[in-house]
Every structure is written in C-alpha cells, then in structure tokens.
Amino acid sequence: MTHNAPQTSIIGRSRQEMARRLAQDIANGSYVNLGIGIPELVARFVPEGRTLIYHTENGLLGMGPSPNPGHGDPELINAGKRHVTANPGAAFFHHADSFAMIRGGHIDLCVLGAMQVSKDGDLANWSTGAPDAIPAVGGAMDLVAGVKSVFVITQHCTKGGEPKLVESCTYPLTGRGVIDRIYTDLAVIDITADGFQLVELSPGVDFEYVQERTGADLLPIANT
Amino acid sequence: MTHNAPQTSIIGRSRQEMARRLAQDIANGSYVNLGIGIPELVARFVPEGRTLIYHTENGLLGMGPSPNPGHGDPELINAGKRHVTANPGAAFFHHADSFAMIRGGHIDLCVLGAMQVSKDGDLANWSTGAPDAIPAVGGAMDLVAGVKSVFVITQHCTKGGEPKLVESCTYPLTGRGVIDRIYTDLAVIDITADGFQLVELSPGVDFEYVQERTGADLLPIANT
C-alpha cells in the first residue's frame, strides 16, 4: 500500500498519451469495442493507414465519430448514450445479435476502464460494493467474458493514491482472469501466468516508481 | 388388428374432403405450418372470409400459392422444396429465427401426416426403423414439440389395412403426447386424457366401422 504516494498525474502519460500508446497496438481491420471514458479516446489516435471497425453493444457495427453539433439523431447513439454516426459499411442489429458478437468471440478487442485489476487478470470495474450504491453492470461482464483480447486503460492509482493493480481485487469482480494487458499513465503491463509483467515504462518513469505504486510484484522486462 | 378389413378408400372422405373438413376448424388470422403431402391440400379449402398466414420452416411467413408454370424462383421454395410465392405482408428470415417461431409457440397450428398416432397423442411419422432406411427427420420433431396445436391428417389405415391409430406406436416416435386432433377419411378424433375420442364420423360411416379399423378403444360421442 502506498497511501502517501504522490499523485500519479505528475509524471507519466496523460490520458491522451495513454490512448495514443494503446492505439499503436491495434491491428488494421480489427473489430473493437471501446468502453466509456478514457477508452473512447483511443479512436482519436489510430495510426494512419489502419482502419478499425467499432462495435457498440447497443446495435451498431461501423460506428463513426460524433456528429456535428445539432446534427445528432437521438436514435443513433453509442453505449454511453451519446450521439454518434454510422460509417459506410455499417450495420444495425438487435441486442441479442449484438451480444452474440461479443459472447461468440467475434470482437477482436475491447478496451475498458478499471477500478482494480489483479495479477491473475481479474477485473473489478462495475461496483464498489458499497451498500447504498445502485448496482449497475451494463455489458461489462459479457464483454470481458467473450471478447478475444481485453485491454484495460486506467490511471495507475486512484485519486487517493491507492494502487489499482493489486494482488487480489477487493471490489466485486466483473470477470475472473479476463484481462490481457493494462495501459496506465506509468507503464504497459501484461497479465501472465506469473503475474504482472512489465512491457514498457512511460517516458521518464523508472521501474521502482511503478513497483511502488503497484499492489503486487511487478516482473521487470527480461534482459535479452 | 384388422388385416383383412376392406380398403378404407371405398367409403368415407377423399383426401380433398379430409382437407376441406380440417380447414373448417382453423380460425381466421391463424399462423399455420402445413406439412408435405395431404396437409398441403388444406390451403385450397380455407373458407371464404378467413385469412391464414402460412409459415414454411425454410424461412418465409406469408407463403402464397405455387407460381404460374415457368415463373418459379429456385430461391423461393417451401419446405417440400417446391416453388411458391410470397403474399403481401410476407417476411423472410433465417433458419434459427424460423425455428424460434416454431419452438417458441408462435405458430398456432401445424398439420402433419402420420404413420402412427397413439391414444396418448404420440406421433410416429419420420421413420419405419427399418435397418436399411436412410434416417431423415427434417423439422417434424421441432414442429410437434413447439407448435400450439398439432393436427394429423391421414388415411385411417395403411394401404395394407393396418390401423394407424394405435394403442402404442411401434415405429420410432416423432414426439410424445403431441397430437391434439386427427382427421382421417373415416372420422375426426380428438386425443384426450382418456384416449381416442370420436368427434365426428364421416358421412356414411358408422361407429363400429371406425372402431374396427382403430387399434385402440374409440370413445363414442356422448349423448347430450
């Protein structure tokens, strides 16, 4: 626990830079579902020459960017209930078909926010378990259970400085052993059979700094 | 067993008359699936003023009559693989949706042929169980399990004079306890908790004649 650690926003990647970094790792032609919040930023940073096809679980494949102000259609929205557009080659479908895409492993990648990720790849991102909270899960459990690769994009620590990458999640789980890779302001980290495996440090960040802010052992990059 | 009984075609209803009789009992607006053979004839005899909507399990609701010769489309066929047409208000759909209509109890009535029907409403109509036969079931098991009412239309006896209405089916079953009513050349018979209940004799046929050709007790029409 690093309760008195400095705010992680001081050094490391900004939200935009995190999104840009993640976007580098998505192959051309991928079918991608982006969660609400930081994950949505990823679409802005897709490298030139790559085309991704965005799925939104409320029934659209080939989702395009937000419409110009005043041109939104209240019946053309994304999972965050914001106005979007449909690209050429798009398709509309109903909810059962949409989640057949998700559950059936047809979506290549989904990018989600996280409250906690454990070294075993467990994700908690839907509930603090607080007794007075209104529980709401949406499609997160279906996404993590069904999509081929699941990336988390998140600040490395909470606003209070608590690590979000933990030995074992204390919040209610969204899924067990479902996360493949984590992109934070400080690092890119894979989930492996041995736990958190550092893949890449953010510019100006060193291993010790990240390990201090991580709630479980971080495996350093092997010298090759 | 009535092995030496006269051929049932000598008296009683013809195939057309059987179909006409059955058609009287279908309510306006019903969604109906007609099996191949005698069941198909039913569509010709729907009383004036009633509209039925025909479902064919290969993906069409609102099936119309055969096209004029030379106007068939090999991609617009019925479950018997014959050219058909689509009426105004028709819809095409895929096989999983088509059987969702069947299994989900959305079809009001299906009319099938039979090899045997037992007094408990068991149906055998897909296989003689002969060791060299090529087994082929098609959609019959789904239809009898899912459709709201299942009527059988059949000759009362086989060509060899064996009763088709039996105590217990000797052929492999299509479904157990699935038949509601049977229309034969000789009679209309309901399946009840007590077995075969005579509803109506064909013109010129008496109770004894039908009972003789039926492989289980036939309950006479109650005097009221």
Next chain:
Amino acid sequence: MIDKQVSSAAEAVRDVFDGAVVMVGGFGEAGSPIELIHALIDQGAKDLTVVSNNTGSGEVGLAALLKAERVSKIICSFPRTANSTVFPDLYRSGKTELELVPQGTLAERIRAGGAGIPGFYTPAAVGTPLADGKECREFDGQEYLLERGLKADFALIKGQIADTHGNIIYNKTARNFGPPMAMAAKVAIVQANQVVSPGQIDPEIVVTPGIFVQRVIEIADPAFESELVAAGVSYP
C-alpha cells in the same frame, strides 16, 4: 383480413393486468416507447414486473412509471442514469426490487424466452457476485452459468414502420431490445411512426416478422426523453 392496428395507445394497453410481466424496449431514450408507457401509467396496472435495460431518465417514460409506484420488480442491466433519482429512491426505500442481469445475458434470456428455450449456458458473470445461486457447469474445460429464458405477458416496443400484419422495421440503434422482446411477449405492442398496408414493407427487410406482434399503433411524432426532460416535463 388481418388487421392488428389499434386506434389509440390507451386501447393498445387496455388489458395489462396487475402483476403482469411487461418488457419495455429501448436503450436509453433510443427505442423507448414513451407514448405506450404513458398510456400504461394512465391505465393504472400495478405490481408490474418490468424487464428493461435501463430505468428511464427524468420523470417521464419508464422513470414516470416507476415513480408512480406501479413497478414492484425490475429486471435490468443498468438502472442508473445521470439525471434521474426515481429508481435510486425506490431501490433504497425497498419499494422496487432489482434483479440485476448482465446486458448480454438479459438480451439472450429474452431471445431464449421467445425461442422456446428454457435455459442456456453463458460465460458472462462466472466468478462474480451475479453468479451467486446459479448453476455453474463446465463445457470443454471452461465454466458457464445456467441462465433461464425470460417471457413476458406484454412488451411495449417502439418501431419506425409497421404494417397491419405486425411486420416491423426500426430506426438505427432504436432497434436494440425490440426484436427479442417482441418474440418473448404473449402480447407485443408496437408503436410505430407509421403504419402501412401489407406489402408496403419489402419482405427482405422486415426485422420483426408479424407473427411476433399482436398490436400496432401509429404514433406519428413520438416524444424523446431528452426533449421532455430538457423541457422540465414530469408525467403525468
């Protein structure tokens, strides 16, 4: 002659009974059948079990039905909205029970109900609190939960164009839960911007075949939740 068109929203919901299970289409405001919901509020049925992805916004549509305390239980994936305290208040006071279901499981349970499938296995929610009390079973080395099909007495759905046989097409992402809910309900009631004669919808583009729809009603210029909320409307 088959004609499923009714002349008013009130007529469309006339026989919703106390204790009925009512599916309500829509994802957020897209596809929310506001006029039918308002007619149901007027009609007065209570102790309803509602199946819907959300709980409405502001104090209109589904939120208004909840606020009128007609819903004793809601089966839902995301009962939170930024701009409504109706459901949170009811939930905290214990007046409305919540069955929380992952969104894809909800959609599939509804489709299964409509397709005559009483149960199916899904990987969603394995190892989470939403698996509590559910059968967990392994297939090919992976764990799955048994989930039950969901049926309803009524479904309230918003379409774009209907014909009098009940064939429906939808508008963009307003399609969402409409097609599976139409399948799962004994009486599926569809409000459409336009009701046309049979033959005016190409049979190739029908999304919900008429067999799944019992009543259609033309609501030519339906309201949107966001507009009503912005205008400060509270129903009734």
Next chain:
Amino acid sequence: MIDKQVSSAAEAVRDVFDGAVVMVGGFGEAGSPIELIHALIDQGAKDLTVVSNNTGSGEVGLAALLKAERVSKIICSFPRTANSTVFPDLYRSGKTELELVPQGTLAERIRAGGAGIPGFYTPAAVGTPLADGKECREFDGQEYLLERGLKADFALIKGQIADTHGNIIYNKTARNFGPPMAMAAKVAIVQANQVVSPGQIDPEIVVTPGIFVQRVIEIADPAFESELVAAGVSYP
C-alpha cells in the same frame, strides 16, 4: 482499408484442411453455394465433417463432394433426396457417418455456436430415439434435452449482395442457414452474385454483419442444382 474480397473460388477455399469442420449453407438448392463446393472438391481436402441440412441432389454440389469421398461425417436433418443415391450408398457402405439432428435443433445449435453458448435446452426430440444419450432435464414441469453449440472451421454460404466489409444480404428463402453458419465458423466464405463497396448496402437491411464474414467472392451467375441435374451434369 478493409477488403475481404478474394478473386476466385479456389482462393476462397485455399486453406480448408483435412479433418476440418465445414458448414455448408442451403436448404435444397436454395442457398446452396455450388461454386464454392466445386472449388473445395478441386482443392482436395478430405476427412471433412460437413454440417448441412441436406445431402445434395444428383451428382453436383454437396452430393458431388460426398461422392468424391471427402466427407467422413455429416451432421444433417434430412439426408434424403428424391434424385440422388450418393449419400444413401455412402451411408449403407459405412463410408460416411451420419449425425441426425432435428432441423430446428440443428439451426439453434449453429446459432449457439456462433453466439458463444456451449449448450441450451430444447423440447424437440424428447421421448424419441434422437434423445438417446442426451441429458434430459425438467424446467417448469416440462422435459427438455441439452443440446450443444456447433462451431466450424469454415462455412460456405451463398448470398445475393456482399460488400467488401463482408456485410451480406440474401435472396428470399436462400437465406436459410447462411446467417447462423456465418456466425458459427472461424472462416465464413460467402459467394455473392454481386460484391459492392462499403456504403452501398443500407445498414438497416444488412442481414449478416461483416464481422461474421471473412471472405467474399463474386459469382455473378451461379448455377442451380436443379439445372445442372436436369442437364445431366456430374461434377467434376
């Protein structure tokens, strides 16, 4: 830039491997992807498990693939046709194994495979010989069989119009098994009468969204089984 179009049927089926599970669309000749099947015969893969509603007619298309002894097992609802002795001969000689599945169960098993559902319960075939060896379970007082989802390595499908993203629309009752099979196959290969650019198919009328389709090939003037059989054609 995404372009799933390939330039020949041979290219489309190039990597079908010995022992692959191959779903083949069509109900009778409607929707039968004859050109893709013929390309598969030319390609030579053997020991295939084929999932298809029928077994073809004459000695063309699926019947020709069977006759070439490339199929060690067929999963099928109706393997009988009036005008072909190919499958009966193979079946009686024990060269091709048959798994007989009720048609609706077959369609739903394929959809389930595509939708990530490993098993579901159906009332079809309860109490019949096709229930042998299957788990039977009661829900709400009625008996159901557990049926397993079906997946495939490849699917061969016939559509009417495809775009280069793989969105497909079909022609009338040729739609039949195409959409669920596209969902269930790792590599769904669609021959279409016309391949167009993205945007040329209205997103509201897409039947199979491109995510389910890996390759499309334009076969502008496809053959029909009945015409080939009438002309006495035997493939190859």
